[in-house]
Amino acid sequence: MKQPTQRDLQAESRRTQLLDIALALFAERGVENVSIKDLAAEADIAPGLIYHYFASKDDLLAAVFQRYSPLPEFEAVIEQMSDLPAREGLQHFANGMAAIMGQKRAVIRLLARELLSPRASSLAVVVSFRATVVARLQDTFQRWIAAGELKPHEPLVTVHMLVSSLLILLLLEQPFELLIPQFVATIMDGIQA
Amino acid sequence: MKQPTQRDLQAESRRTQLLDIALALFAERGVENVSIKDLAAEADIAPGLIYHYFASKDDLLAAVFQRYSPLPEFEAVIEQMSDLPAREGLQHFANGMAAIMGQKRAVIRLLARELLSPRASSLAVVVSFRATVVARLQDTFQRWIAAGELKPHEPLVTVHMLVSSLLILLLLEQPFELLIPQFVATIMDGIQA
Amino acid sequence: MKQPTQRDLQAESRRTQLLDIALALFAERGVENVSIKDLAAEADIAPGLIYHYFASKDDLLAAVFQRYSPLPEFEAVIEQMSDLPAREGLQHFANGMAAIMGQKRAVIRLLARELLSPRASSLAVVVSFRATVVARLQDTFQRWIAAGELKPHEPLVTVHMLVSSLLILLLLEQPFELLIPQFVATIMDGIQA
Amino acid sequence: MKQPTQRDLQAESRRTQLLDIALALFAERGVENVSIKDLAAEADIAPGLIYHYFASKDDLLAAVFQRYSPLPEFEAVIEQMSDLPAREGLQHFANGMAAIMGQKRAVIRLLARELLSPRASSLAVVVSFRATVVARLQDTFQRWIAAGELKPHEPLVTVHMLVSSLLILLLLEQPFELLIPQFVATIMDGIQA
DNA sequence: GATGAATGAGAGTTCATTCAT
DNA sequence: GATGAATGAACTCTCATTCAT
Numbered sequence: 001m002k003q004p005t006q007r008d009l010q011a012e013s014r015r016t017q018l019l020d021i022a023l024a025l026f027a028e029r030g031v032e033n034v035s036i037k038d039l040a041a042e043a044d045i046a047p048g049l050i051y052h053y054f055a056s057k058d059d060l061l062a063a064v065f066q067r068y069s070p071l072p073e074f075e076a077v078i079e080q081m082s083d084l085p086a087r088e089g090l091q092h093f094a095n096g097m098a099a100i101m102g103q104k105r106a107v108i109r110l111l112a113r114e115l116l117s118p119r120a121s122s123l124a125v126v127v128s129f130r131a132t133v134v135a136r137l138q139d140t141f142q143r144w145i146a147a148g149e150l151k152p153h154e155p156l157v158t159v160h161m162l163v164s165s166l167l168i169l170l171l172l173e174q175p176f177e178l179l180i181p182q183f184v185a186t187i188m189d190g191i192q193a
Numbered sequence: 194m195k196q197p198t199q200r201d202l203q204a205e206s207r208r209t210q211l212l213d214i215a216l217a218l219f220a221e222r223g224v225e226n227v228s229i230k231d232l233a234a235e236a237d238i239a240p241g242l243i244y245h246y247f248a249s250k251d252d253l254l255a256a257v258f259q260r261y262s263p264l265p266e267f268e269a270v271i272e273q274m275s276d277l278p279a280r281e282g283l284q285h286f287a288n289g290m291a292a293i294m295g296q297k298r299a300v301i302r303l304l305a306r307e308l309l310s311p312r313a314s315s316l317a318v319v320v321s322f323r324a325t326v327v328a329r330l331q332d333t334f335q336r337w338i339a340a341g342e343l344k345p346h347e348p349l350v351t352v353h354m355l356v357s358s359l360l361i362l363l364l365l366e367q368p369f370e371l372l373i374p375q376f377v378a379t380i381m382d383g384i385q386a
Numbered sequence: 387m388k389q390p391t392q393r394d395l396q397a398e399s400r401r402t403q404l405l406d407i408a409l410a411l412f413a414e415r416g417v418e419n420v421s422i423k424d425l426a427a428e429a430d431i432a433p434g435l436i437y438h439y440f441a442s443k444d445d446l447l448a449a450v451f452q453r454y455s456p457l458p459e460f461e462a463v464i465e466q467m468s469d470l471p472a473r474e475g476l477q478h479f480a481n482g483m484a485a486i487m488g489q490k491r492a493v494i495r496l497l498a499r500e501l502l503s504p505r506a507s508s509l510a511v512v513v514s515f516r517a518t519v520v521a522r523l524q525d526t527f528q529r530w531i532a533a534g535e536l537k538p539h540e541p542l543v544t545v546h547m548l549v550s551s552l553l554i555l556l557l558l559e560q561p562f563e564l565l566i567p568q569f570v571a572t573i574m575d576g577i578q579a
Numbered sequence: 580m581k582q583p584t585q586r587d588l589q590a591e592s593r594r595t596q597l598l599d600i601a602l603a604l605f606a607e608r609g610v611e612n613v614s615i616k617d618l619a620a621e622a623d624i625a626p627g628l629i630y631h632y633f634a635s636k637d638d639l640l641a642a643v644f645q646r647y648s649p650l651p652e653f654e655a656v657i658e659q660m661s662d663l664p665a666r667e668g669l670q671h672f673a674n675g676m677a678a679i680m681g682q683k684r685a686v687i688r689l690l691a692r693e694l695l696s697p698r699a700s701s702l703a704v705v706v707s708f709r710a711t712v713v714a715r716l717q718d719t720f721q722r723w724i725a726a727g728e729l730k731p732h733e734p735l736v737t738v739h740m741l742v743s744s745l746l747i748l749l750l751l752e753q754p755f756e757l758l759i760p761q762f763v764a765t766i767m768d769g770i771q772a
Numbered sequence: 773g774a775t776g777a778a779t780g781a782g783a784g785t786t787c788a789t790t791c792a793t
Numbered sequence: 794g795a796t797g798a799a800t801g802a803a804c805t806c807t808c809a810t811t812c813a814t
Binding site: 414415416418419472473499501502503504536537539540542543544546547549550551553554555557558565568569572573574575576577578 | 768769
């Protein structure tokens with residue numbers, strides 16, 4: 001186990017810089033509208049150097065996802081919500097989502113765009129992300145149903161509604177903070193008079 | 194007022210053929226992953242001919258939307274739902290959506306993808322589509338609320354939840370028929386025990 | 387020798403229309419910036435019809451030159467000038483040029499442009515035009531020199547200076563009427579104090 | 580202040596090579612008859628590489644003008660002529676022109692062709708070139724007139740005659756050395772007996 | 773005489789990627 | 794680690810020309 005040399009440190013910082021830039025540009029303009037040259041120009045390096053750090057553009061994208069994945073945050077929120085009563089838990093979840101989306105707007109937009117793009121499944125990271133989040137949420141709902149706090153129902157439905165609603169707002173670049181409590185209220189109580 | 198000649202018919206059928214092919218390929222692979230040459234090859238014609246019928250690739254895309262727009266169907270469904278009581282109306286709407294999405298899966302996917310893409314608003318058709326549908330739905334909800342059938346609430350919330358949920362399912366190429374009644378039930382009654 | 391039928395007349399008028407349009411557009415934008423489609427659109431006919439009247443775009447250009455050639459006018463002016471004393475003759479020539487250039491601005495610009503273009507000699511009309519004009523002018527000058535009205539000199543020099551000056555003005559779309567007397571005065575008297 | 584490396588030298592030489600080839604082909608065949616592929620083939624490189632050195636074909640053309648501009652030579656000649664008496668000055672100018680045109684035949688043809696083309700003023704270099712030369716020459720003539728060496732007259736006339744005559748000869752690919760003294764003699768003394 | 777659908781080569785340009793230096 | 798010269802295929806789009814109708 002050797003010490004990181006000066007070079008290692010520089011390399012690491014360059015890698016990070018590239019990931020940052022890639023995240024920003026990809027999210028803003030869409031992956032296919034950002035060329036390797038654009039990235040290099042933004043980083044003030046030669047285009048070729050990018051291939052020293054990443055095997056390909058796709059690989060760079062995957063690395064962006066890996067590095068900035070909002071998964072840990074999501075998992076934390078889900079963890080916390082599962083100890084609360086249903087309504088509060090749901091509220092907590094929605095608030096947590098809002099907070100995460102606020103901080104990690106760029107990756108999430110990127111992730112969502114990739115998730116919906118036709119070539120989707122090519123990126124393993126993207127796919128596994130979705131699977132993980134959905135699974136964890138379903139668990140929690142199941143527990144609430146078992147505890148009699150919620151009607152017996154397919155939790156996938158609720159989860160899907162909530163997440164879809166937020167996702168679309170995010171993609172359309174519209175503010176979601178204000179709507180979140182209303183989403184939660186609707187899901188809990190319905191709209192029937 | 195002259196009869197369409199043989200030539201006119203042939204031209205019309207070629208135009209239609211191109212629109213069909215464009216719709217199919219664009220929806221399947223995404224607009225930017227389909228080249229003019231791909232389209233020409235699929236239609237078994239010379240690439241240049243496409244420009245005889247359409248001024249540009251964007252123009253072709255716009256023509257696809259215009260020809261296959263699901264807007265009339267959506268408007269019809271919304272029209273019908275507004276005469277029903279809330280729950281049935283919502284059910285009708287959801288079923289109508291399911292039916293339309295079943296028949297017009299390809300355009301809708303295409304439309305949705307364009308709607309969410311970073312260059313979005315470049316295509317007027319796409320933008321006006323969203324605006325129209327949302328406006329019509331809001332009207333109907335307002336009426337239900339005024340009639341005391343629904344709680345006073347912001348109908349945009351409900352509309353957004355419902356439409357987003359269906360849209361995401363469509364984009365992920367997942368079956369939505371089964372989930373629709375559950376979406377409706379949740380929205381009407383909530384999930385609280 | 388048969389009478390021209392209705393059809394012959396129509397054909398002739400169409401041919402003339404096409405030549406007119408070609409002249410106007412070619413002169414204004416340059417031959418290579420005018421497509422067959424542009425011409426057809428301007429004439430309100432189908433592109434293919436042009437090939438019924440002319441074998442190719444080059445052939446059309448040649449026909450334009452033939453039909454609108456300013457050669458007869460130039461020859462007339464040269465004819466007239468040769469009967470006058472030198473100074474008056476030159477003045478007459480210059481004025482004649484000005485007049486012709488005023489009326490036939492478009493063909494002359496076109497002719498000049500072709501004359502100077504790299505593919506020049508491909509068009510026989512263009513080349514023979516220049517040769518003819520120069521030959522006729524030289525003759526006249528020779529006569530004046532022989533008559534002792536002008537110094538012995540190479541008339542090609544004077545002719546070239548005069549014609550080049552006018553030509554360049556024409557090509558640069560600048561007014562030449564005002565300068566013509568000064569060209570003549572300079573050529574006759576020089577500028578030495 | 581660093582040394583040019585091997586790579587820098589190679590790049591510079593490639594740039595030069597491309598400019599040379601562009602100059603030669605453009606002058607010979609005309610800009611619009613030379614494709615990027617032609618240039619690449621002549622240089623024995625991939626077409627894309629040209630865009631590594633120049634942003635566009637127009638940019639390449641502009642760079643050709645900048646690199647090979649005969650403006651410094653013209654300015655030098657004009658500078659020198661302005662210190663001489665009129666006749667000698669004019670002679671010097673004409674000889675200088677002949678010399679420059681001999682050495683820089685290709686650029687000048689190119690420049691002249693662009694100057695006369697319908698799209699002309701698109702290239703700033705071209706326009707400013709003409710303006711500069713004309714202005715400098717007018718100055719000099721004004722001084723000669725003021726000094727009583729030349730008749731009072733509009734120097735633009737003389738300048739235009741002289742330059743047009745040479746330009747047309749150049750464009751027609753005809754030898755001009757022999758005619759130059761005669762141009763000068765005519766302009767100074769006229770041709771009247 | 774007239775149409776316009778169809779061709780197919782070729783235009784300028786972009787871009788992910790490689791590799792000698 | 795870093796450079797940027799070099800590649801070559803692919804892109805959208807234009808155009809003179811042909812020919813069945």
